Amino acid sequence: MTLLQWFIFFLAVQVIHFAGTWKLYEKAGRKRWEAAVPVYNAVVLMQIINRPRWWVILLFIPVVNLIMFPVVWVQTLRAFGKRSSTDTILGIVTLGLYVYAINYNDKVTYTPEGDEERKDSTVGSLLFAIVVATIVHTYVMQPFTIPSPSLEKTLLVGDFLFVSKLHYGARTPMTPIAAPMVHDTIPFINVKSYSKWPQLPSFRFPGFEKVEKNDIVVFNWPADTVVKFRDQSRVGVRKPVDKKSNYVKRCVGTPGDVLSIKDGVVMIGSKPLQLNDRARLQHQYILTTVDGGMFDSNYLINDLKINRSDFDFDTSRNIYLFRALTGENAEILKNNPKVKTIEKRVFATDPANTDTSIFPHSKPGWTVDNMGPVYIPEEGKKVDLTNETLPFYKMIITEYEKNTLEVIGGQIVINGQPATSYTFKQNYYWMMGDNRHNSEDSRFWGFVPEDHIVGKPVFVWMSLDQNQSWGNISKKVRWERMFTTVGGDDEPVSYFKYFLAALVLWIGFSFFRKKRNAEKA
Structure with a gap:
């Protein structure tokens, strides 16, 4: 959307506002022209409906303003005596056009609400609560669920996270017309939650840290498209940047790095990437047992915490294929008397073949375990x-x-x-999953642009084991993971018991305060 188009759109909004409110301004003791001056007319309207002037700021925040408009419509109706539930519903359903009707109704008088009446405006209060929640969701903290095993065992499928928008700087919405607090689809009805028009330019507020190597990062999947079938052909529909699917991976390469992967080890220049203590890399392993011996599945699943879907046994060859196994578990199995050999599976280079699934889709011999060097672009370079x-x-x-x-x-x-x-006009990053042979990441689609960065996971507030039923809640809920931090070099520690203690103290304090106030009354 060009600057001229935005100007025309803004001007049209002002004309619509003036046409539908100028008589209301006069009835409230203001001048007709005050309804026509951009921004100033909003300040005056806040005075008319007896609301704080800082509400004007909310009218210009993308997505938030979509909820603020109905709030203002409802409050305007109430300021001119239209306070019934029917009036409120008409104001919202008609997208504010009901205000036009009362604007040209000579019988309508200005009767501003008192403090008690404002408190009784349930719909208005509810809408404003949604506004506050939307601001927090968009600019401060967003809930996120781990949907895939690409970061196991660092983050688990079923982990519920809080993702901070403040660490790397909150990004303003690029898609201003969208349902609040949902992503690309409205839940349950499976309908697209946004309009592709108009689109705003990308802008990010200053953060208090930059994306660093080893950071776990939530970002919009750069290669995301919605694929539709039309006349038996595949048609890719590009999504707006901020409506592309949310992915979570570990940053292993930052702007200016020269990255390569050698036998599964990420190299930055000539040195291996140093991971923090919480990283739990997983690779494929092939394990041969002695005389066809098999492990008890409960030992693998419950003791070693290996997902049942991540291993198979080939009885004809006495071989286990582990699709995802940590180096720590590989060492434990290596020392088991049932094990004859165990080897990490490495996809070697094959110059005779070009795997077009591997970025940049044109390099002979490159594989998920052996590729590079790749220069990661830096802004201005x-x-x-x-x-x-x-x-x-x-x-x-x-x-x-x-x-x-x-x-x-x-x-x-x-x-x-x-x-x-x-x-290059912006910075780029290289993201990979810790589950190295079960992760769709930069090895397949390349760089992550800076304007695709969403935020930094900071807290696991709930964790549910997808392999357990709710009937076995003691195992369904991973209690040891609740209220743990995501970052850091030390082992994660649950702060759940401290949260419960604080909650009990707060409930007790509230109870005795109410009891004391009741006795004084």
Whole structure:
């Protein structure tokens, strides 16, 4: 949406507001022209409906303003005597057009609410509570659920997290017309929750830290599209950036790094990436037993905490295939008398083959365990463009930084001009799952742009084991994971008991305070 289009849209809103309220301004003792002056008219309206002036700020916050408009419509109706439930419903259902009706009704008089009447406005209070919750959800803290095992055993499927928007800086919504506090789909009715038009430019408030290597990060999946079937053909529908699916991975490469993977080990330059103590990397392992011996499944599942879906036994070869096994568990099994051999499975390079699923989809021999080097783009840095390097940066140039790109007779052309280099407009990151052979990550779709970063998981407030029924609640709820922090080098510690103690103290304090106040009364 261009600046001119935004100006026309803003002007249209002002005209609509003036046409539907100018007589109400006069009935409230104000001047007609005050309803026509942008921003000032909102300040005056707050005075008319007896609401604080800072509410005007909320009218200009994307997504939040979609809820504030009904709040203002309802409060305007109430200020002119329309206080019944029917009036409230009409004001919301007609998208504010009911205000037009009372604006041109000569029998309507200005009767501002008193303090007690304002408290009785249930709908208005409910709408404003939604406004506050939306602000917190959008700019401060967002709940998030771990849906896949890509970070096991660091984060588990069934972990419920709080994701901080403040650490890396809250990002303003790019899709301003959207249902509050839901992502791309409205739950239960499975309907798209947003309008692709209009789109706002990306803006991020200052944060108090930058994305660092080893950080676990929530971000919008860069490659996300909605695939529809139309006439037996696949049609990819691009989502707005802030409505792409939310992913959570570990950042293993930051802007300016040269990253490679050698036999499953992430290398930054010539040095292995140093992970923190909480990282629990998992790989595939092949285990051969002695004389066809098998493990008790309960030992693998309950004692070693290996998911049942992550191992199989081939009776014809006396072999276990572990799809996801930590190095710690591999050592335990290695020392078991039933084990003959155990080896980590590494996908070696094969120069004779090109796996097109591996980024940048054109490198012979690259695999999930052996690839690189890859330069991770840094804002303001320039890279040479050749037919060899172009596949690394094509998505950046076209999709993420909105340029046109053609290759004409071997010549790279950007925005209609021949180009031998490109300067990046933002930072990029390389994200990977700790479950290295069961994670869809940067090895498959490349870089994560900075404007796709959502926030930093900081707290696990609930954890449910998907393999246990609610009938066995003692095992269904992972009590040891409740109220644990996500970051840090030490082992996670549950603060649940301290939360319960604080809750009991608060309930007790509230009870005795009410009892004391009742005795004084």
